[in-house]
Amino acid sequence: MPAQTRFFTHKGKSMVVKKLVDSLNAFIKWILILLFFIMVIVVFLQVLFRFVLDQPLAWTEELSRYLLVWITFLGAGYAVSVKAHPSITLLFEKANKAVQRVMLALSTLLVVFFFYQIIVNSFVFIERSMVQTSPALQLPMGLVYTVIPISSILFVINLLYITVSEWGKEASN
Template sequence: MKRVDRLLEITLGSLMALMVLDVTWQILTRFLPMSPSSYTEELARYLLVWIGLLGAAYAYRTRSHIGIDLLTSNLPPKARKVSQLFTISVCFLFAAAVMVFGGIQLVMLTFELNQVSAALNIPMGYVYGVIPLSGTLICIFGVTQLLEVLGGEGVVHPSGDQSAELAPAQA
């Protein structure tokens, strides 16, 4: 799983660097030769979509997404475990149904209809392909978290640290 994490980190960093270069180029071509580049805005938009969805999968993996633990932090350990299992299961089901299944249907439909982007002239299926990809990653990370909780570890961060709010209450 560490390799997947590292690959995701490198991919996100590369996409961010590419977006910075793209937007920089857009600014330079707008003001220096007075002939703005025609594809940079669209590329930046699609890069932002990829960064957002892959970043959501990465945040789910590292448990850095926003969570409200006001109720669960005061639960007894067994109820907290049930709450964790329920939450992880709901996230898994959403990712599987909406992102993977629905995303695959969307990608296939756009390829079937030969939809292409206006400026870059690339098939939109490649742009939408990040939806089932990030959904699959969220499903994989969800299974990992379910196994950790069922194994009695609680939900462990990829770094190996168990968050204080998820640790069993001490007597």
């Protein structure tokens, strides 16, 4: 197979992966927007009923708290896709290309291992929490905690995609 044909085949696969990751992140972005919109409405109802009607709603505080947790966790996973997490690049920028590649691979492996541990252990935690219900909404707490593995998987997908993309950019330079 000629080198040019292999390049286009590889490029085609990377375009499919890019499209899938971008679609996943676009979906998560719309979920985040929807959750935030719902949270704004719930908090508005909380304020309206508490201070205007003097009849506070017990469920609004609980729901807004759970929505904030989901927004925070999913937002952290989404933030990886737009490289919004802070990083210290002083040593990385001063290193040569070979050391940079090793540092990138090592840091990615450590983060993936960390999130692997979170994902595996969160399923046990979720299973145990399904018998506990929230006070006002009577939701199984395991449902609230399902955001932990979801956001961790999203974090890993985005991290791996960005790492492979950066690796590919350096290889083509």
